[in-house]
Amino acid sequence: MASGNAIRGSRVGAGPMGEAERGEAAPRVQVSFWCANKHEVRPSFASDAPIPEIWDCPRCGLPAGQDRDNPPAPPRNEPYKTHLAYVKERRSDEDGKAILAEALERLRASRKAAPWQHQSPWQ
Structure with missing residues (x-):
């Protein structure tokens, strides 16, 4: 017979963790990257971390750069040679x-x- 216990699988004291339990998050900065297909990606980085010049676009996989008007060129794939x-x-x-x-x-x-x-x- 199935039990109607709503808290099945939880432990006493379990609840959502908040800022107080985790500690404060490091200061962050969001940087925009654009690929050749004009997709914008906005990853966030710690404010004291170095920002990479190129980031992979999660939508199309092309390299993305910080200059919206001049994104990095797509990589040239050499065809398979026999x-x-x-x-x-x-x-x-x-x-x-x-x-x-x-x-x-x-x-x-x-x-x-x-x-x-x-x-x-x-x-």
Whole structure:
């Protein structure tokens, strides 16, 4: 049977904590930051704490600055590069052709040296 006890789960003397129990809050200052999408963010800082130049916008994730007319530029995301793209950055087409020719030459030489190793038993 369910009990109709309204204070179930509380302890005696429990109540809302006020300023007197916590102590006084440090003096605060609110600073406005704007992102490239014109969102305003107003975090508060302790008055003696250093204010950062850039703050992340919680709405869009872009960096926000204190100058409303000149917000920081959005970061430039480089597209994902494949392994082949990195190889092409390091090697020219001529280098690639030379490496391919060398590998094919080694493969053909190994097949001539031991032809029984490279034939299928089902042929």
